[in-house]
Amino acid sequence: MRIISTDKAPAAVGPYSQAVEHDGIVYVSGQIPLNPVTGTVPEGMEEQTRQALDNLKNVIEASGSSMDKVLKVTLFITDMSLFPQVNSVYAEFFDSNRPARSCIAAASLPKGVMIEVDAIASV
Numbered sequence: 001m002r003i004i005s006t007d008k009a010p011a012a013v014g015p016y017s018q019a020v021e022h023d024g025i026v027y028v029s030g031q032i033p034l035n036p037v038t039g040t041v042p043e044g045m046e047e048q049t050r051q052a053l054d055n056l057k058n059v060i061e062a063s064g065s066s067m068d069k070v071l072k073v074t075l076f077i078t079d080m081s082l083f084p085q086v087n088s089v090y091a092e093f094f095d096s097n098r099p100a101r102s103c104i105a106a107a108s109l110p111k112g113v114m115i116e117v118d119a120i121a122s123v
Contacts, residue, residue: 006062009055010034018059024123026063030076030116031055032109045082045114049089052117057093065123070099076106076116086115 004019005012009031012018019028033041033051036058042051057067073094077086083103099119109116 004028004059004063006058008036008058008062010036019063021063021123025071026060026065026121026123028056028059028063028119028121030118031059032111032113032116034111034113041111041113045077045079045085046089048114049086050092052113052115053089053093056117056119060119060121063121063123065121067093067121068097069123070094070097070119070121072120073099073101074118075101075103076109077103078106078109078114080105082114 002021003017004021004026006018009018012029016029019026031052033048035051036055042048060067060070075086077083106116
């Protein structure tokens, strides 16, 4: 087992890792749209989705993998009426590779954000 950590995504703020790789599979913890440099959260669902997916991408790349090797994504969003905006940005990150995906409505998320995303990828 190998612990993955990068300063290009928000640091883990509890007893967990940004990601863990085991037997060629990387399990990425939920990434919220927190800018790892400024500590700010962007406004709007599209901007928050883009930041959360940027954070996810940075953790995946720190593991030695890439977005085209993502097998499964889980989205947690606080307002399902904004799902079309999420899909629009999501398609920018998963152009040719279309991983399996779940989307779950969440009553609330850390720091009051609108989206959190986690993933499983091959390395």
